[in-house]
Amino acid sequence: MSYTATLAPDAASPKLTERELSKLHWRCRRGLLENDLFIEQFFMRFEPELTQRHAQGLTALMDLADNDLLDLLLCRREPDETLASAELNEVLSMLRLSGGTPALRT
Template identity: 60%
Template sequence: MIEALVDERGLSKLRWRCRRGLLENDLFIERFFKRFEGQLTTTQADALLALMELGDNDLLDLHLGRKSVGQVDASLDREDVREVLAMLREPL
């Protein structure tokens, strides 16, 4: 089954929601969008939004691998969230 991609309007809203207070998080997120925005699925967008519910320090700990998703929030310990987190960590 082919999953729907996020449309331009959805991407714009997602970018706005992903703005963070810590520059370090913004850098990870900006790199993510530069690399994946044209192929982002709705499931991945939902997982990214779930990650954006975290506080800045918890999100940075995930980006840097200092904590696992389950250590930060057990409800986020899901395959889709782990996939997006791996995408966020992927270097250019």
């Protein structure tokens, strides 16, 4: 099964301003090169369409330790119930797609 991430238009979630994107880029700096590579590809692919909703999901992922984030990005594990949210799951799928990792496990 192939997966393509689409950014659903959401009137309740406005696009990020240039300043908000700049802050998000800064917030997404990581200690592991592997995480940085995923994040760099994510921004290259999706930056023009990112919304406040995506920023919330990405910020929640950035609160994780580097190794925990990498495990999620590489599909070694899925978000647990305390971490999972619609925003986080959407951004995680986008990050996995950007990094060339299969985005869905069914």
